[in-house]
Amino acid sequence: MERKNPRVDAALLIKDAAKLLPSLARRLFLRNTASLGALVLLTGCDIVDGPTSERALRKVSEFNDWIQARLFNPNRLADTYPESAITRPFRFNAYYDESEAPDVDEDAYRLALDGLIGNKQPWTLDQLYALPQETQITRLICVEGWSAIGKWTGAPLRDFLRRVGADLTAKYVHFVCAEGYSASIDMPTALHPQTQMTFKFDGEVLPTKFGFPMRIRMPVKLGFKNPKHVVGLAVLNNYTGGYWEDRGYNWFSGL
Amino acid sequence: MTDTANLDLSGAGTQHIIHPLYVRITHWINALAMLVMIGSGWQIYNASPLFPFTFPRSALGGWLAGGLLWHFAAMWVLTVNALVYLTVGLASRRFGKLLPIRPGDVARDLGAAFSGRLDRDVAHYNAVQKLVYVAILLTGVVIVISGFAIWKPVQLRELTLLFGGYDAARYVHFFAMAVIVLFLIVHVIMALLVPKSLRAMIRGH
Numbered sequence: 001m002e003r004k005n006p007r008v009d010a011a012l013l014i015k016d017a018a019k020l021l022p023s024l025a026r027r028l029f030l031r032n033t034a035s036l037g038a039l040v041l042l043t044g045c046d047i048v049d050g051p052t053s054e055r056a057l058r059k060v061s062e063f064n065d066w067i068q069a070r071l072f073n074p075n076r077l078a079d080t081y082p083e084s085a086i087t088r089p090f091r092f093n094a095y096y097d098e099s100e101a102p103d104v105d106e107d108a109y110r111l112a113l114d115g116l117i118g119n120k121q122p123w124t125l126d127q128l129y130a131l132p133q134e135t136q137i138t139r140l141i142c143v144e145g146w147s148a149i150g151k152w153t154g155a156p157l158r159d160f161l162r163r164v165g166a167d168l169t170a171k172y173v174h175f176v177c178a179e180g181y182s183a184s185i186d187m188p189t190a191l192h193p194q195t196q197m198t199f200k201f202d203g204e205v206l207p208t209k210f211g212f213p214m215r216i217r218m219p220v221k222l223g224f225k226n227p228k229h230v231v232g233l234a235v236l237n238n239y240t241g242g243y244w245e246d247r248g249y250n251w252f253s254g255l
Numbered sequence: 256m257t258d259t260a261n262l263d264l265s266g267a268g269t270q271h272i273i274h275p276l277y278v279r280i281t282h283w284i285n286a287l288a289m290l291v292m293i294g295s296g297w298q299i300y301n302a303s304p305l306f307p308f309t310f311p312r313s314a315l316g317g318w319l320a321g322g323l324l325w326h327f328a329a330m331w332v333l334t335v336n337a338l339v340y341l342t343v344g345l346a347s348r349r350f351g352k353l354l355p356i357r358p359g360d361v362a363r364d365l366g367a368a369f370s371g372r373l374d375r376d377v378a379h380y381n382a383v384q385k386l387v388y389v390a391i392l393l394t395g396v397v398i399v400i401s402g403f404a405i406w407k408p409v410q411l412r413e414l415t416l417l418f419g420g421y422d423a424a425r426y427v428h429f430f431a432m433a434v435i436v437l438f439l440i441v442h443v444i445m446a447l448l449v450p451k452s453l454r455a456m457i458r459g460h
Binding site: 143 | 303319320324409
């Protein structure tokens with residue numbers, strides 16, 4: 001399952017995402033287990049895991065987005081750790097198998113920009129690598145509960161957004177990935193000093209399994225909000241959700 | 256059973272009230288919220304088990320996202336309800352009923368309980384009950400605080416450090432759940448063995 005050359009797709013994907021969003025988010029996401037599903041059929045009762053509770057839970061999840069945004073302190077940094085604390089080997093985690101991670105052609109790679117951005121010129125990998133970079137040793141916390149400490153190197157996203165003339169008063173930054181994954185975040189998190197366009201993991205060029213050529217690393221969000229193989233970035237004012245967010249994970253998912 | 260027909264929920268009856276209205280309301284809201292928290296918490300645990308076992312797949316929510324949605328909804332009910340209970344309880348000095356707890360009294364009442372000589376007056380707590388209720392209230396505080404420590408290890412960093420870091424806080428949260436489930440089992444058995452205690456938690460006396 002090789003998925004190559006994201007260049008053309010990225011721009012299209014972003015357009016699609018921006019267009020489709022509201023309807024995507026309406027999808028039902030409470031999956032019934034077989035036994036529970038049978039129980040619902042037998043009793044005709046859909047209170048526990050049906051559309052009624054689903055709507056209510058979605059509302060509470062939106063309330064939780066709101067309260068997390070208020071709880072978010074843009075100056076508060078996630079803890080950093082010494083080299084000795086790094087988790088090795090670092091765990092691969094995705095909704096697909098490790099062998100299915102997309103192979104992105106580094107020569108053909110262009111980072112597509114869209115939305116409320118002054119200069120939408122696509123970026124080559126060499127141009128991105130030339131940006132001033134920083135290294136962080138931080139803890140990645142998965143929505144599943146486990147955590148691991150890793151070392152990521154790259155350019156602060158906020159410097160990049162300023163450089164390309166993004167509207168920093170916009171609400172969201174949306175990311176599109178080579179394998180079809182997507183995620184969106186709030187602007188305050190995009191401007192957080194530790195939010196990084198990552199090109200290296202543990203001192204080496206980002207391996208395929210960890211998101212070559214570029215991952216967005218944010219230690220102030222759960223792992224699934226850290227998209228890999230990013231090929232497109234859009235600054236938007238409309239809500240665009242994301243791959244897992246559309247399936248029921250809380251959108252803000254801040255730490 | 257004629258007396259259960261006219262439930263005195265107002266607490267304005269002529270009989271001596273054992274559990275004031277706010278205690279009864281917060282008790283049952285807590286019971287419901289706690290069941291949702293435990294059921295959905297098991298679902299979340301299953302996504303990344305701390306021990307070599309998992310809970311039944313039919314745990315609340317159906318899968319991880321559903322479990323999380325339930326957990327982070329019921330947590331507000333649980334927390335707000337607990338704050339009401341603790342605030343009114345402290346203001347009305349009701350928690351004084353639980354103190355003091357003397358080790359000698361606990362040993363005596365424990366012995367009495369096992370030999371069947373324990374006073375079954377539901378209006379007064381024996382020393383064992385006092386100890387258990389104080390312990391479960393403290394466990395309730397620990398499970399809520401450790402929950403917030405896991406939810407916000409960056410924004411509430413100091414809280415997370417209090418538990419020895421993010422991973423340690425998960426274990427604390429788990430063991431607090433285990434204590435509550437054990438309590439719940441014993442609590443329900445006792446309520447069934449002494450039906451008038453259950454009645455008192457419904458109609459107040």
